[in-house]
Amino acid sequence: xxxxxxxxxxxxxxxxxxxxxxxxxxxxxxxxxxxxxxxxxxxxxxxxxxxxxxxxxxxxxxxxxxxxxxxxxxxxxxxxxxxxxxxxxxxxxxxxxxxxxxxxxxxxxxxxxxxxxxxxxxxxxxxxxxxxxxxxxxxxxxxxxxxxxxxxxxxxxxxxxxxxxxxxxxxxxxxxxxxxxxxxxxxxxxxxxxxxxxxxxxxxxxxxxxxxxxxxxxxxxxxxxxxxxxxxxxxxxxxxxxxxxxxxxxxxxxxxxxxxxxxxxxxxxxxxxx
Amino acid sequence: xxxxxxxxxxxxxxxxxxxxxxxxxxxxxxxxxxxxxxxxxxxxxxxxxxxxxxxxxxxxxxxxxxxxxxxxxxxxxxxxxxxxxxxxxxxxxxxxxxxxxxxxxxxxxxxxxxxxxxxxxxxxxxxxxxxxxxxxxxxxxxxxxxxxxxxxxxxxxxxxxxxxxxxxxxxxxxxxxxxxxxxxxxxxxxxxxxxxxxxxxxxxxxxxxxxxxxxxxxxxxxxxxxxxxxxxxxxxxxxxxxxxxxxxxxxxxxxxxxxxxxxxxxxxxxxxxxxxxxxxxxxxxxxxxxxxxxxxxxxxxxxxxxxxxxxxxxxxxxxxxxxxxxxxxxxxxxxxxxxxxxxxxxxxxx
Numbered sequence: 375x376x377x378x379x380x381x382x383x384x385x386x387x388x389x390x391x392x393x394x395x396x397x398x399x400x401x402x403x404x405x406x407x408x409x410x411x412x413x414x415x416x417x418x419x420x421x422x423x424x425x426x427x428x429x430x431x432x433x434x435x436x437x438x439x440x441x442x443x444x445x446x447x448x449x450x451x452x453x454x455x456x457x458x459x460x461x462x463x464x465x466x467x468x469x470x471x472x473x474x475x476x477x478x479x480x481x482x483x484x485x486x487x488x489x490x491x492x493x494x495x496x497x498x499x500x501x502x503x504x505x506x507x508x509x510x511x512x513x514x515x516x517x518x519x520x521x522x523x524x525x526x527x528x529x530x531x532x533x534x535x536x537x538x539x540x541x542x543x544x545x546x547x548x549x550x551x552x553x554x555x556x557x558x559x560x561x562x563x564x565x566x567x568x569x570x571x572x573x574x575x576x577x578x579x580x581x582x583x584x585x586x587x588x589x590x591x592x593x594x595x596x597x598x599x600x601x602x603x604x605x606x607x608x609x610x611x612x613x614x615x616x617x618x619x620x621x622x623x624x625x626x627x628x629x630x631x632x633x634x635x636x637x638x639x640x641x642x643x644x645x646x647x648x
Numbered sequence: 649x650x651x652x653x654x655x656x657x658x659x660x661x662x663x664x665x666x667x668x669x670x671x672x673x674x675x676x677x678x679x680x681x682x683x684x685x686x687x688x689x690x691x692x693x694x695x696x697x698x699x700x701x702x703x704x705x706x707x708x709x710x711x712x713x714x715x716x717x718x719x720x721x722x723x724x725x726x727x728x729x730x731x732x733x734x735x736x737x738x739x740x741x742x743x744x745x746x747x748x749x750x751x752x753x754x755x756x757x758x759x760x761x762x763x764x765x766x767x768x769x770x771x772x773x774x775x776x777x778x779x780x781x782x783x784x785x786x787x788x789x790x791x792x793x794x795x796x797x798x799x800x801x802x803x804x805x806x807x808x809x810x811x812x813x814x815x816x817x818x819x820x821x822x823x824x825x826x827x828x829x830x831x832x833x834x835x836x837x838x839x840x841x842x843x844x845x846x847x848x849x850x851x852x853x854x855x856x857x858x859x860x861x862x863x864x865x866x867x868x869x870x871x872x873x874x875x876x877x878x879x880x881x882x883x884x885x886x887x888x889x890x891x892x893x894x895x896x897x898x899x900x901x902x903x904x905x906x907x908x909x910x911x912x913x914x915x916x917x918x919x920x921x922x923x924x925x926x927x928x929x930x931x932x933x934x935x936x937x938x939x940x941x942x943x944x945x946x947x948x949x950x951x952x953x954x955x956x957x958x959x960x961x962x963x964x965x966x967x968x969x970x971x972x973x974x975x976x977x978x979x980x981x982x983x984x985x986x987x988x989x990x991x992x993x994x995x996x997x998x
Binding site for chain 2: 386
């Protein structure tokens with residue numbers, strides 16, 4: 375290995391670390407602030423990281439699903455990366471926060487987590503901590519939105535997506551947005567208008583949500599990267615619920631399990647075909 | 649001090665007067681999710697003055713994330729152009745944070761350089777900026793190192809400094825004075841200088857800036873376009889551009905033609921960022937900034953070397969938004985400290 379990608383203490387909380395000297399490895403940390411998914415740094419697009427050489431990456435169980443996603447979708451050969459798994463008891467939503475893990479600070483993806491023991495790992499380190507705080511605020515919010523009249527739900531998304539400035543930070547921070555050329559950057563034809571007006575913003579976010587359906591591994595990096603706090607996790611989580619209900623698919627760290635968009639089954643539900 | 653006072657009640661009345669007269673008032677205010685944005689307000693109680701940075705900086709009011717430059721349509725066998733207005737109705741920004749007001753002033757240089765940007769200056773001329781002393785500094789801000797401060801007046805037409813029951817009003821420009829004169833009855837006499845000094849000192853606090861003055865950084869950058877530092881410093885950068893979106897001085901834009909039917913459409917300009925790989929992608933497929941560290945270097949160079957060389961001032965006001973927005977944990981003060989240390993050990997030599 376030429377580089378270990380893990381977490382270290384930064385000026386504000388923990389942050390990604392790139393250890394190329396074994397003596398620096400003692401600076402690596404893992405605790406409830408290690409919110410960041412480090413797997414996006416394995417993307418072939420990160421040429422500045424790839425140049426460091428063969429990587430090892432530290433993953434929580436949820437992050438391991440991103441490694442599986444890249445292997446499943448042929449972006450990464452499993453043997454080209456050493457995966458160091460850490461057992462996890464949940465992380466805070468904000469890795470720069472000084473507040474302890476609690477129902478108020480826990481990341482939306484953690485309550486009810488079934489991936490606390492990483493399976494897709496060459497080495498697993500640490501004792502299993504207690505489980506994360508229970509109770510998903512996000513699922514409760516999705517249920518609220520579903521109960522709304524369509525006009526009220528439309529108004530909610532108009533307000534939220536209205537703030538989008540189309541920086542595409544959501545895409546760049548996402549482990550599963552690895553396309554060398556995103557559909558949103560194509561200009562001939564221009565499928566998705568690049569302007570941050572309502573038409574362009576809805577086209578972008580709906581396109582991305584659909585491209586993530588059954589592929590999103592729910593690390594929350596898109597929402598965390600968004601400089602204007604758009605609750606992208608609501609969209610991704612809702613589509614994950616649909617993928618689960620319609621296709622029985624849940625995000626997994628087994629690269630051999632195909633995603634619903636990557637497999638055709640004769641008994642797939644077809645009632646949405648008019 | 650060239651100053652007046654205004655009570656909270658009179659400031660509320662001033663906002664009401666302005667709104668009644670058809671002047672738009674924008675202030676930091678809570679969005680539906682509870683976070684601060686610069687938003688239109690119609691009453692003072694919706695404004696949040698001096699208590700935090702809005703998500704996007706003030707630049708968004710003068711260079712919106714997207715705006716039409718003109719519309720085009722087929723007219724017989726010719727193309728007709730419908731221009732957009734470049735003069736704007738009067739507008740007051742109440743409660744600008746001083747680092748945001750400074751950013752707008754810094755941008756006047758480039759917006760009026762080889763080409764006068766009529767949309768930018770149209771909005772600038774229509775707008776009176778009332779800054780308010782800032783009490784929300786944290787470990788990521790370094791306005792002091794960029795020549796600013798919690799009660800700095802650069803870019804402001806008026807500055808409000810909190811006093812018991814209201815504010816001291818410092819008149820900075822003739823445009824600020826005109827606002828006071830037009831609403832003379834809302835303003836009280838000059839404040840007690842000692843009270844103002846105490847309030848300013850309280851806002852400044854006993855803080856030590858996280859970065860030293862930046863002149864050595866500017867010197868070092870000019871001589872170190874190629875340096876091993878660049879391959880190290882940007883590893884955790886995703887190239888997401890969140891920094892540029894929230895920055896009060898990043899101003900790069902893209903220009904697109906959007907058809908809205910077979911015969912007509914709009915040319916728009918939209919925010920863009922040098923942190924995106926496609927920003928410098930040539931039609932040939934070649935990209936002169938192929939790596940993220942080349943892109944990060946560009947952003948730093950532009951702010952702390954290129955802009956100062958061309959315009960004599962930094963393209964950074966030390967607001968700290970980039971560090972707070974970065975999902976990768978990049979920290980601009982830390983990078984500037986690293987460069988300052990190298991500049992000191994090298995004596996500034998290459």
